[in-house]
Amino acid sequence: MARSEPPNLARCPDCDTVAIGSHGVECCDREMERLSGTQPPIEPAVEVLLETVFGIGETELDVCLCVMEHDGVTVAELADRLEFDRSVIARHLVDLVEIGVVERERRLLRQGGHVYVYTPVPEQVVRERLLSGFAGWVEDAVAELDAISREKIEAIPDRDRDGERDQQIFR
Known part of the structure; x- marks a missing residue:
């Protein structure tokens, strides 16, 4: 399978909306302009990205990778392989199922009872x-930055008629 073109930042010249996309990102009924020189100074490691955006820490990533390597595993099997307590494994699995990278299936045991297989x-x-x-995280982050910008602009003291600034105290 061929890799798609990496996403780039683009800006709408009409409304200054910023978006991320590989090509053909449109706003205000026309294609947005690619922003040049927007490469981050340091490429984020996958681990940093997963932790920052999705809250997946090192242990949770280990659990996820172990599930991927050993298709169809139980909490007990993961605890043995990773040498973590079962409660730690179970807690991380709940998060991974919620994020949508792992699925949980209930299986009945012949001797009675059930077990969850991941x-x-x-x-x-x-x-x-x-x-x-x-993308949702970026959208929320941009909205937060926009709100900060608006707060700063609104916090600029108005000049009175004499051209002198009104005093404002920020705490």
Whole structure:
């Protein structure tokens, strides 16, 4: 499978909306302009990205990778393989199921009772879910930055008629 072009930042010249996309991102009924020189000074590591955007820490990532390597595993099997307490594994699995990268299936045991078996979600589905989650995170981050900008602009003291600034105290 060929890799798609990496996403770039783009800006609408009409309304200054910023977006992320590979090509053909449109706003205000026309294609947005690609912003040049927007490469981050440091490429974020996957671990940093997963922790920052999705709250997936190192242990949770280990659990996720173990599920992917050993398709169809239980909490007990994961605890043995990773040498973590079962309660730690179970807590991380709940998060991974909620994020949508791992699925949980209840299986009945012959001797009675049941056990939950965890399997990885197909790679393409995970990519789409993570990309969607990341896009939502970026949208929220941009809204936060926009709110900060508006607050700063609104906090600029008005000049009175004499051209002198009114005093304002910020705490």
